[in-house]
Amino acid sequence: MSELVSYQLADGIATLTLNNGKVNAISPDVIAALNAALDRAVEERAVVIITGQPGILSGGYDLKVMMSGPQNAIDLVSAGSTLARRMLAHPFPIIVACSGHAVAKGAFLLLSADYRVGVDGPFTIGLNEVQIGMTMHHVGIELARDRLSKAAFQRSVINAEMFTPQGAVEAGFLDKVVAPEQLMETAVAMAQQLQKINMGAHAKTKLKAREAFLKTLDKAIELDRAGLL
Numbered sequence: 001m002s003e004l005v006s007y008q009l010a011d012g013i014a015t016l017t018l019n020n021g022k023v024n025a026i027s028p029d030v031i032a033a034l035n036a037a038l039d040r041a042v043e044e045r046a047v048v049i050i051t052g053q054p055g056i057l058s059g060g061y062d063l064k065v066m067m068s069g070p071q072n073a074i075d076l077v078s079a080g081s082t083l084a085r086r087m088l089a090h091p092f093p094i095i096v097a098c099s100g101h102a103v104a105k106g107a108f109l110l111l112s113a114d115y116r117v118g119v120d121g122p123f124t125i126g127l128n129e130v131q132i133g134m135t136m137h138h139v140g141i142e143l144a145r146d147r148l149s150k151a152a153f154q155r156s157v158i159n160a161e162m163f164t165p166q167g168a169v170e171a172g173f174l175d176k177v178v179a180p181e182q183l184m185e186t187a188v189a190m191a192q193q194l195q196k197i198n199m200g201a202h203a204k205t206k207l208k209a210r211e212a213f214l215k216t217l218d219k220a221i222e223l224d225r226a227g228l229l
Helices: 028-043 070-089 105-111 138-147 150-158 165-171 180-194 199-209 211-225
Strands: 005-010 013-018 047-051 055-058 094-098 100-103 115-119 176-178
Touching: 005 028, 013 028, 013 180, 028 047, 028 070, 047 180, 055 105, 070 105, 070 138, 070 199, 070 211, 094 105, 094 180, 100 105, 105 138, 115 165, 115 180, 138 150, 138 211, 150 165, 165 176, 176 180, 199 211
Parallel strands: 013 047, 047 094, 055 100, 094 115, 115 176
Antiparallel strands: 005 013
8 A cells, every 4th residue: 555545454453644744644655555455455354543643644636736736626626526435435434533634635534534533732724725725616615514513614614714623513624633642542442333234225324315415516626627616
């Protein structure tokens, strides 16, 4: 597996660890590596844990790519949105173990998972697009609308408010916060719990429950691909 995303399988649990510089920037190569890792996890029928380096899940899309031209930015956002859609429809449970900061696309990874656990500490989680002068893309708006509380959606998407880990639980970015040394232990325990469910029923129920939302995302992806960012 790519060094940008390490893959470790143990007892039916696949741990995917992002490793792309200081902020784990989400680049085209990282997205390709994540997709390859998810392909492998499906073949091995594994529950998935996605995590980052200590202190950082991801700081968002690779700004060098985003600033290299409008089409490159559109292509990267489209690929990232397609990955989010894939995660939401993945046939096996996906847990994100948020190891610190999760900003922009890092926060969208949280909104694309089935269960999210984060670490307590001086970390920020949220969507800073408006703060840095970017109009939120259609898929980002729909992901936030579906997964965040109504009040947090307004504050996050429109005001670019960033949250502490505890605040991120209330907003809907995280399901639970633990001490840093308990992060992977907690994520693995949740994965083991999820291994006990019927995976066929899980996959079918996930698609049924998210059917309308997935169709909404498909339309949003097309709008974003058309350059209507």
